[in-house]
Amino acid sequence: xxxxxxxxxxxxxxxxxxxxxxxxxxxxxxxxxxxxxxxxxxxxxxxxxxxxxxxxxxxxxxxxxxxxxxxxxxxxxxxxxxxxxxxxxxxxxxxxxxxxxxxxxxxxxxxxxxxxxxxxxxxxxxxxxxxxxxxxxxxxxxxxxxxxxxxxxxxxxxxxxxxxxxxxxxxxxxxxxxxx
Amino acid sequence: xxxxxxxxxxxxxxxxxxxxxxxxxxxxxxxxxxxxxxxxxxxxxxxxxxxxxxxxxxxxxxxxxxxxxxxxxxxxxxxxxxxxxxxxxxxxxxxxxxxxxxxxxxxxxxxxxxxxxxxxxxxxxxxxxxxxxxxxxxxxxxxxxxxxxxxxxxxxxxxxxxxxxxxxxxxxxxxxxxxxxxxxxxxxxxxxxxxxxxxxxxxxxxxxxxxxxxxxxxxxxxxxxxxxxxxxxxxxxxxxxxxxxxxxxxxxxxxxxxxxxxxxxxxxxxxxxxxxxxxxxxxxxxxxxxxxxxxxxxxxxxxxxxxxxxxxxxxxxxxxxxxxxxxxxxxxxxxxxxxxxxxxxxxxxxxxxxxxxxxxxxxxxxxxxxxxxxxxxxxxxxxxxxxxxxxxxxxxxxxxxxxxxxxxxxxxxxxxxxxxxxxxxxxxxxxxxxxxxxxxxxxxxxxxxxxxxxxxxxxxxxxxxxxxxxxxxxxxxxxxxxxxxxxxxxxxxxxxxxxxxxxxxxxxxxxxxxxxxxxxxxxxxxxxxxxxxxxxxxxxxxxxxxxxxxxxxxxxxxxxxxxxxxxxxxxxxxxxxxxxxxxx
Numbered sequence: 222x223x224x225x226x227x228x229x230x231x232x233x234x235x236x237x238x239x240x241x242x243x244x245x246x247x248x249x250x251x252x253x254x255x256x257x258x259x260x261x262x263x264x265x266x267x268x269x270x271x272x273x274x275x276x277x278x279x280x281x282x283x284x285x286x287x288x289x290x291x292x293x294x295x296x297x298x299x300x301x302x303x304x305x306x307x308x309x310x311x312x313x314x315x316x317x318x319x320x321x322x323x324x325x326x327x328x329x330x331x332x333x334x335x336x337x338x339x340x341x342x343x344x345x346x347x348x349x350x351x352x353x354x355x356x357x358x359x360x361x362x363x364x365x366x367x368x369x370x371x372x373x374x375x376x377x378x379x380x381x382x383x384x385x386x387x388x389x390x391x392x393x394x395x396x397x398x399x400x401x
Numbered sequence: 402x403x404x405x406x407x408x409x410x411x412x413x414x415x416x417x418x419x420x421x422x423x424x425x426x427x428x429x430x431x432x433x434x435x436x437x438x439x440x441x442x443x444x445x446x447x448x449x450x451x452x453x454x455x456x457x458x459x460x461x462x463x464x465x466x467x468x469x470x471x472x473x474x475x476x477x478x479x480x481x482x483x484x485x486x487x488x489x490x491x492x493x494x495x496x497x498x499x500x501x502x503x504x505x506x507x508x509x510x511x512x513x514x515x516x517x518x519x520x521x522x523x524x525x526x527x528x529x530x531x532x533x534x535x536x537x538x539x540x541x542x543x544x545x546x547x548x549x550x551x552x553x554x555x556x557x558x559x560x561x562x563x564x565x566x567x568x569x570x571x572x573x574x575x576x577x578x579x580x581x582x583x584x585x586x587x588x589x590x591x592x593x594x595x596x597x598x599x600x601x602x603x604x605x606x607x608x609x610x611x612x613x614x615x616x617x618x619x620x621x622x623x624x625x626x627x628x629x630x631x632x633x634x635x636x637x638x639x640x641x642x643x644x645x646x647x648x649x650x651x652x653x654x655x656x657x658x659x660x661x662x663x664x665x666x667x668x669x670x671x672x673x674x675x676x677x678x679x680x681x682x683x684x685x686x687x688x689x690x691x692x693x694x695x696x697x698x699x700x701x702x703x704x705x706x707x708x709x710x711x712x713x714x715x716x717x718x719x720x721x722x723x724x725x726x727x728x729x730x731x732x733x734x735x736x737x738x739x740x741x742x743x744x745x746x747x748x749x750x751x752x753x754x755x756x757x758x759x760x761x762x763x764x765x766x767x768x769x770x771x772x773x774x775x776x777x778x779x780x781x782x783x784x785x786x787x788x789x790x791x792x793x794x795x796x797x798x799x800x801x802x803x804x805x806x807x808x809x810x811x812x813x814x815x816x817x818x819x820x821x822x823x824x825x826x827x828x829x830x831x832x833x834x835x836x837x838x839x840x841x842x843x844x845x846x847x848x849x850x851x852x853x854x855x856x857x858x859x860x861x862x863x864x865x866x867x868x869x870x871x872x873x874x875x876x877x878x879x880x881x882x883x884x885x886x887x888x889x890x891x892x893x894x895x896x897x898x899x900x901x902x903x904x905x906x907x908x909x910x911x912x913x914x915x916x917x918x919x920x921x922x923x924x925x926x927x928x929x930x931x932x933x934x935x936x937x938x939x940x941x942x943x944x945x946x947x948x949x950x951x952x953x954x955x956x957x958x959x960x961x962x963x964x965x966x967x968x969x970x971x972x973x974x975x976x977x978x979x980x981x982x983x984x985x
Contacts, residue, residue, distance in 0.1 A: 259785060260850060266782045267848045270775050271617055274624040277770050278516075282627045286520055289632070293527035298895045302947045305530060305588050305897075308538045317944070324950055325922045347539055350562050354543035357585075358550035361561075387922075 308351040312343050314373060315390025322371065322396045323356055325387055331360045332369035335380065337393075340373050344394075348373060369398050402530060402897045406589040409581035414445070414596040420475045421448025423482035424672070429665035430491035437494065439610055442603025446650055447669055449600070450676025451478050453570035454720045456577075457679050460569055461727040465552040468580040511873035513619035515880035520626060521599055522884045528591040528636030530897065537587075537638040540564050545575035546585055556731035566728045566736040568721070570679035571640045591636045594643065598635045601646035602626055605838050608653055613845040621775070621844070625837040630768040630826045640681040641827040645834035647677040648684070652691045652835045656794050656842070659699050659706065671713040678721035682736040683809070687831050688717060690801040698794035738812030745812045754818045755810035759803055762825045769833050776836040779843035788846035795839050802832035902947035904981040911982040912963040914954040916975055918945060925950035935973040937966075955982055 255265040297305070307316045326332060334349055352371065353361050359369075370380060372395040377384055386397040421444035422437065428447075431437050437444070455474050460466060533542060540563045547555050548569065559565050578593045579585045602622065609618050626632065634642050654670035657663070674691065677684035692714045699706040729735070740748055764773050776795065784792035806828045810816050816824070899918065906912040916932050919925035925942040929952050932940040937954055945951040957963040963979045970977045 263782050263786045263847050263850075266778065267617070267844045270778055270782070270844055271620055273771055274620045274775065278620065278623055278627060282624070282629075282770055283516060283520070285629070286627050286632055287523050290523035290527050293531075294529070297527055297530040297532070300530070300532065302897065302901075305532045306948065308533070312535070312538065320944055320948075321922070324920075324944065327921070327923075347535075350539040350543065353558065353562070354538045354540075354546065357543060357546035 308355050312347040312351040313355070314344050314348060314392060314394035315388075318371075318388045318390040318394050318396045319352065319355055321388035322352075322369070323359075325396070325398070326356070326359050326369050328358050330369055331362045331364070331367045332356070332371060333362050333364065333367040334371045334373065335375040336372075337374035337376070344373055367399075369396070371396050402586060402588050404896065406582035406584070406586050407529075407592060409583060410578060410589070410592050410596065413578055413581035414593075416472075416475055417448040417452060417596075418445045418600075419448070420451060420478050420482075421445050423479040423486070424448060424451050425665075425669070426491055427482040427486040427489065428668050429663075430486060430489075431494050432492070434494050434496055439607045440604075442600050442605070442607050443650065443654075443669065445596075445600035446604050446647060446676070447672055448475075449574070449597070450647060450672045450679075452577075453573065453676045453679040454672070456573040457569055457721075458723050460548065460554050460573065461723045463553060466548050466573065466576060467552055471577045471580060507615050508869065508873060508876070510615035510619050511876040513615075513623055515877045517602060517619070517623050517626065518877060518881045519884045520623070521595075521602065522881070524598060524632065524635055525592065525595050526888070526894075528595045530588050530895070531591040531636060533587055534637050534639060536563065540567070541572060541575070541638050541640065542587055544569065544572035545579065545590075548572055548576035549579040549585055554727070556728075556733055559728070560731070560733045564682075564736075565734045567640070567682055568679040568684075568724045570676065571643060571681075575638070587638070590638060594636045594638065597643050597646055598626075601650065601834075604646075604650045605653065605841075608650070608657065609841050609845075612657070613841045614848075617844050617848065618841040621837075621841045624770060624775075625772060625834070625840070628769045628772055628833065628837070630830060631834065634827070634830070639827065641830055642834075644677055644681045644684055644687075645831040647673045647680060648687050648691065648831050649834040649838040651677065651688070652694070652798060653838045653842070655691055655695050656698070656791060656839060659695060659702075659790060659794065664709075667709060667713050671717045672720075674714075674717035675720035678717065679724060683828065683831065685718070685721075686805045686809070687802055687835070688714075690798055690805050690832075691835070693801050694794045694798035697797040698790045700793075701790075738809070740812045740814055742812075745808070748811060748814055751811045751814065751818065752807075755807040756804070758810060758818050758820065758825055759807040759829060762820060762829050763803060763806075763832070768826055772833060772837045772840065776840055776843075779840050779847065782847035783843040786847035786850050788843070791839075791843060791846055795836060795843055798839075799832070799836055802835065803829075806832060897947070899945070899947045899949060902945040902949075902951075904983060906960050906963065906979040906981050908960050910960075911984070912957045912960055912979050913982040914957055914963055914966045914970065914977045915980050916940065916952040916954070916970070916977045918949045918951055920949060922950055925952050928952045932970070932975060935970065935975060937970065937975075953980075955984065957982070 251264070251268075255261040255268075303316050303320065307313075307320050310316055313319050322332070334352070336345065336348075348371075349361060370384065372380070372393075374393040375395075377386070377395065380397075380399070383399045383401075384397050385400050386395050388396040418441065422441070424447045425431075425437075425440060425444040429440075431440070452475065455478060456466070456471075459470065459474065464470060543558065543562055544567075547553075547558050554569065575590055575593065578590055582589055605622055605625070606618065631642060631645075651670040651673035654666045654673065658666035658670065670691075674684070674688040677688055692710060695710050696703075696707060699710065738745065745752075762768065776799065780792045780795040780799070783795070806825075809828055810818055810825070820826075914937075916937075917925075917928050919928060922942065929940050929942050932952065932954070940952060940954050942950055942952050954966065957966060957979075960979065967977050967979060
């Protein structure tokens with residue numbers, strides 16, 4: 222089964238005699254060998270596999286890849302700062318508030334997140350991680366001593382009179398600081 | 402998002418390649434530079450894996466991570482590798498001749514090489530200004546930023562994030578990229594993944610160039626790169642595709658080692674398996690699948706090969722062990738399955754649905770084109786052609802990696818058994834890349850009747866051959882030059898800047914007087930207070946939409962009035978400018 226010799230040369234074959242024959246003769250020789258059992262059938266299977274791969278590439282996969290790249294390149298190029306650089310609102314509640322927070326807090330700041338017990342969904346489980354990723358090197362903390370505060374549907378009265386709202390997303394998402 | 406950031410990434414990746422070249426030289430050596438050219442993709446991935454191992458060790462030991470430590474680590478690795486190389490008798494390479502595949506090119510091959518090169522160029526464009534995916538914001542980016550800004554691992558932060566015990570290899574690479582770019586520019590960072598894609602393509606092509614004839618290798622490599630789910634995720638910042646790249650080249654190296662027993666392939670594969678284990682937790686699972694496949698494929702030679710395989714497997718795990726010790730010592734939640742290793746039997750109802758989910762995803766044409774089907778066909782053809790070891794390797798890897806992928810669902814009851822969130826694609830992508838990389842070799846073995854294709858002899862070139870070589874080179878060069886030329890003809894590439902948020906005033910429309918821009922609200926407030934004090938009541942501060950704060954007086958009815966305000970402001974030492982008021 223394993224004793225046949227590859228009769229095709231792709232320009233890098235090892236059989237000098239075959240390299241001296243013309244391409245068409247070589248191809249004819251290969252095609253003729255497809256009738257041999259089992260080696261020819263296996264070789265035919267290989268040609269079929271490569272042919273199918275090429276067919277898939279030529280029939281659309283390659284064009285789809287280039288068109289897809291063009292589409293996404295245009296889309297990414299056309300997107301604005303907030304789309305590209307600020308996490309989406311599903312996760313953080315308000316891009317406006319998050320960006321305000323970044324612009325308010327110095328890089329060595331610490332902030333905490335105060336959330337309503339009723340908060341659920343992505344704002345409850347994703348916002349802390351997304352804000353951490355966006356706002357680093359500013360540090361998230363649980364400490365009530367933190368100067369900066371995000372409020373997610375929280376009762377601002379509980380934060381006391383010291384809380385000064387600096388940004389309000391209009392949807393219960395606030396950012397502010399505790400005045401000394 | 403600047404040319405400087407892109408240039409920084411080029412330097413970083415040249416650095417990774419240089420480190421990997423030294424590691425490869427120590428492991429294998431090369432007589433001629435053309436050998437290195439052929440194996441440069443392997444060298445790149447080896448550099449990456451070696452840096453993952455040492456960076457992780459340094460982070461675990463608390464050595465501050467920064468531009469200097471990154472440079473010194475690479476230098477140390479390179480010098481150590483060169484010392485090992487000399488000790489093992491490696492010689493400095495000579496110029497030598499061009500690789501036979503370049504001397505004796507096929508025109509079909511040139512066309513496909515050109516297509517691959519253009520595809521990689523096309524992949525560059527969307528990566529350059531991309532936004533971040535869900536888990537990138539939630540997990541990968543915080544870790545990378547923590548290493549970049551904090552210079553190390555913060556156990557508390559890691560523990561609070563999804564995938565807390567996921568290894569720090571990729572975040573460390575991203576932190577190094579931030580240093581190279583000069584800022585934590587997560588948009589341009591996507592291009593780092595592009596370099597990995599290029600390295601992967603070059604590695605597979607280089608490893609198989611002498612073993613597989615071009616008309617088999619190149620179309621299948623192109624098909625592998627074009628798998629829709631891989632190309633969609635090729636430049637995202639998740640770890641799945643980089644994991645797949647390392648595993649795929651490791652699997653190929655291990656199989657080639659089983660064939661020819663060249664020790665460097667086993668040790669290079671070992672290093673890549675360590676790199677994979679330090680990229681994502683699934684790295685351990687799929688590394689185990691590769692080892693299992695190697696054990697099955699080498700069963701007949703088990704006396705001589707299994708001990709070496711065992712040593713390699715232990716070494717790969719040992720190199721990744723410091724991270725596991727660290728996260729356990731720091732009480733960071735483990736990466737073990739939710740149900741526990743034995744608890745899966747309490748969830749037997751999930752077993753079959755998990756298998757169904759993974760298998761149906763694996764054979765989904767829309768995600769992977771024909772690659773999985775061709776892998777099965779090629780394995781059968783290789784087996785019939787007498788390449789039983791290789792077929793056994795591929796089929797064992799197929800079965801174990803599918804069962805392993807299903808196990809991730811079966812053993813984590815919180816994961817919904819569904820394709821809706823795309824998670825299963827990410828899990829199955831690694832097996833697809835591993836098996837896809839084996840595909841050309843399997844077909845070559847089927848074609849040649851299990852005879853490893855001898856290295857091509859370099860016979861003297863006649864004029865016809867010279868013309869063919871020139872034509873083939875011309876095809877590739879023209880394609881490589883044409884794509885960017887055509888793209889640039891449609892407009893120069895955009896580099897976002899602060900100027901994007903500044904609009905020149907237009908006669909007949911409202912304008913605003915802008916007293917300046919600041920990087921922070923406190924700075925902007927100080928400028929606003931100066932404007933107030935000078936009598937410009939109504940001066941406001943607000944985000945400019947490009948990452949700064951604008952200090953401005955809005956709703957100035959006309960350009961002429963605006964100019965009067967500007968003159969007045971200049972008289973009191975302010976330096977305002979007029980801009981269009983887009984609210985008009």
